Amino acid sequence: MQVVLLGAPGAGKGTQAEALSKHLNVPHIATGDLFRAARQSGTEIGNIAAGYMDRGELVPDEVVIRMLLERISQPDAQNGYLLDGFPRTLDQAKSLSDALDQNNSTLDAVLYLNVSNEELVTRLSGRWICRKCQAPYHATSAPPAKAGTCDRCSGELYQREDDQEETVRTRLGVFEKDTAPLIQYYTSQGILSEIPGEGDVKDIESKMISSLS
Ligand code: AMP
Numbered sequence: 001m002q003v004v005l006l007g008a009p010g011a012g013k014g015t016q017a018e019a020l021s022k023h024l025n026v027p028h029i030a031t032g033d034l035f036r037a038a039r040q041s042g043t044e045i046g047n048i049a050a051g052y053m054d055r056g057e058l059v060p061d062e063v064v065i066r067m068l069l070e071r072i073s074q075p076d077a078q079n080g081y082l083l084d085g086f087p088r089t090l091d092q093a094k095s096l097s098d099a100l101d102q103n104n105s106t107l108d109a110v111l112y113l114n115v116s117n118e119e120l121v122t123r124l125s126g127r128w129i130c131r132k133c134q135a136p137y138h139a140t141s142a143p144p145a146k147a148g149t150c151d152r153c154s155g156e157l158y159q160r161e162d163d164q165e166e167t168v169r170t171r172l173g174v175f176e177k178d179t180a181p182l183i184q185y186y187t188s189q190g191i192l193s194e195i196p197g198e199g200d201v202k203d204i205e206s207k208m209i210s211s212l213s
Pocket of ligand 1: 009031033053058059085086162
């Protein structure tokens with residue numbers, strides 16, 4: 001099964017993707033995580049992406065598309081995948097659709113997590129993430145038991161550079177301009193379900209799972 005999780009930065013895609021990928025038994029593929037890993041290992045893609053990421057802008061389509069197509073060609077993605085943070089532009093969506101066509105496959109569902117702008121800014125500016133396992137925390141709404149330490153793996157928690165308030169506003173503007181048109185694009189294909197992304201995490205998870213059946 002091929003599923004796309006669509007939503008603004010901070011909508012909860014990472015949190016929901018973890019449960020959903022287990023439920024569907026497919027890998028969770030997040031292009032933001034792939035870029036952060038590429039930066040850490042100093043690869044060519046990582047070096048190209050760095051400036052765009054720090055400014056809160058999108059990495060050029062040709063770079064992200066090349067990276068994503070390579071990732072979904074790996075053996076673990078042959079029975080499907082859950083995409084998080086891709087596609088973010090119409091050109092990316094079309095490339096994904098072409099790649100699926102070539103494999104006589106299709107996109108099964110797009111789940112759009114809808115969260116208000118105010119809530120997104122609050123969430124992102126208090127966000128802490130585990131350096132080791134990527135588990136997300138929030139300074140006020142979901143703090144770890146011990147400050148700075150991951151409850152699950154004892155990894156170190158850090159705040160992303162691009163979660164600074166000004167960069168957050170840029171990222172939300174980019175979402176409105178470049179990514180929001182995908183809502184209409186997938187609605188017209190009849191595969192988009194809109195899920196309210198505020199409230200209890202488990203309730204949101206159940207709504208996402210039931211929208212897939
Ligand atoms: P994320 O973790 O999904 O918020 O992504 C972090 C940053 O990585 C974004 O602000 C972009 O700079 C870059 N990025 C991730 N996915 C994409 C994508 N599909 N297209 C362009 N840039 C991306």
